[in-house]
Amino acid sequence: MSEHHTEAHEEVHSHHSDTVTLPVVGTITVYGGLYTVIFGVLGVLTAIEVLLAELFKGVEGDVANTVRIVALFGIGVLKAVIVVWFYMHLRSDNPLFRVVLIMPLVIVLVSVLYLIGVPIGEGLGYR
Amino acid sequence: MAEVSIKSTAGHGDTAQHNSNQKLAMWLYLGSEVVIFAILIGGYALFRFNEPSIVKRLHGELGIALVTANTFLLLSSSWAMVMSLRAAEMKKRGEFLRWMWVVVGLGVVFLVGQYIEYSELAHLQITLGDVTAEYGGFGARFYAPTAFHGLHVLIGVLLGLHVIWLGNKGFYDDNPIGVELFGLYWHFVDVVWILLFTVIYLV
Numbered sequence: 001m002s003e004h005h006t007e008a009h010e011e012v013h014s015h016h017s018d019t020v021t022l023p024v025v026g027t028i029t030v031y032g033g034l035y036t037v038i039f040g041v042l043g044v045l046t047a048i049e050v051l052l053a054e055l056f057k058g059v060e061g062d063v064a065n066t067v068r069i070v071a072l073f074g075i076g077v078l079k080a081v082i083v084v085w086f087y088m089h090l091r092s093d094n095p096l097f098r099v100v101l102i103m104p105l106v107i108v109l110v111s112v113l114y115l116i117g118v119p120i121g122e123g124l125g126y127r
Numbered sequence: 128m129a130e131v132s133i134k135s136t137a138g139h140g141d142t143a144q145h146n147s148n149q150k151l152a153m154w155l156y157l158g159s160e161v162v163i164f165a166i167l168i169g170g171y172a173l174f175r176f177n178e179p180s181i182v183k184r185l186h187g188e189l190g191i192a193l194v195t196a197n198t199f200l201l202l203s204s205s206w207a208m209v210m211s212l213r214a215a216e217m218k219k220r221g222e223f224l225r226w227m228w229v230v231v232g233l234g235v236v237f238l239v240g241q242y243i244e245y246s247e248l249a250h251l252q253i254t255l256g257d258v259t260a261e262y263g264g265f266g267a268r269f270y271a272p273t274a275f276h277g278l279h280v281l282i283g284v285l286l287g288l289h290v291i292w293l294g295n296k297g298f299y300d301d302n303p304i305g306v307e308l309f310g311l312y313w314h315f316v317d318v319v320w321i322l323l324f325t326v327i328y329l330v
Contacts, residue, residue, distance in 0.1 A: 015213060016217050036206070038206075039203070042202050046198055046199065046202065049325065049329060050195050050329070052329075053328075053330075054191070072330050073326075073330070076324070076325030076326070076329075077322075080322055083317060083321065087208070088311055088314045088315070094151070097151065100151070100154040101154060101158055101161065103158070104159065104165075105161050105165060108161070108165040108166060112165070112166070
């Protein structure tokens with residue numbers, strides 16, 4: 001049995017426990033353990049996101065608007081990462097899965113940025 | 128007389144490898160979905176930055192109460208999904224099935240919420256084509272990612288029912304990999320909505 005499989009196996013069983021140790025808070029027991037704690041975190045982040053969006057909806061100025069957009073994107077991406085890392089078990093599964101997820105995203109982002117950034121009729125010299 | 132026992136070479140290790148292979152296959156599929164959704168979301172984002180006034184007006188007309196509720200629904204369904212898998216791994220079939228019903232139920236409610244939202248947009252005459260100059264161009268950029276996502280939720284609901292049907296027959300009692308694979312799909316659908324919610328409704 002590979003070392004990775006043993007680690008993943010232990011990770012699976014640790015996720016069955018209702019007891020979870022958190023930074024600052026310490027050890028708590030809640031039904032569902034870490035999964036329930038993560039759900040709570042996602043709920044709080046969503047509430048913060050919505051409050052941020054609504055309270056600063058009519059903000060004037062490029063700088064203030066940019067900060068608002070970056071903050072909202074940041075929270076959105078953080079939530080997505082949390083779901084992928086904990087609920088989709090990416091933290092304990094084969095590291096290859098991370099590559100499989102991230103690589104297409106990077107390729108698409110680079111491609112889209114190229115299409116946006118390069119003026120029509122230029123680029124690689126094709127007309 | 129010497130006893131000869133033939134030990135089977137197939138066992139826990141082979142099952143683990145098979146499970147890992149299946150998970151890789153699912154991740155490869157999700158990787159392809161990342162490409163599609165990234166392009167669709169990118170298309171909307173481009174429109175959003177080029178036509179901020181149209182989007183601002185629409186945000187004012189629609190509000191975000193319904194979609195916020197929908198977001199909490201999908202987050203809850205993601206939690207229910209992981210609880211379902213946890214129960215399946217702990218060989219608690221009844222609990223696993225009950226959580227799966229919660230997942231499917233929340234998925235259905237989410238689709239109802241999307242239908243209500245689309246109805247509100249139809250009242251504003253926002254359609255796929257550029258019918259009104261007031262919201263020109265918004266329709267296609269909005270419906271493409273959200274409807275494609277909605278289709279994934281619908282397929283997820285149907286797959287979830289299939290998982291429940293198989294689970295009821297004891298299919299996942301010994302190896303809940305099928306539940307985990309469905310869970311990967313369902314969580315991915317939730318991740319896409321998290322990003323759609325932020326990009327389309329909040330920004």
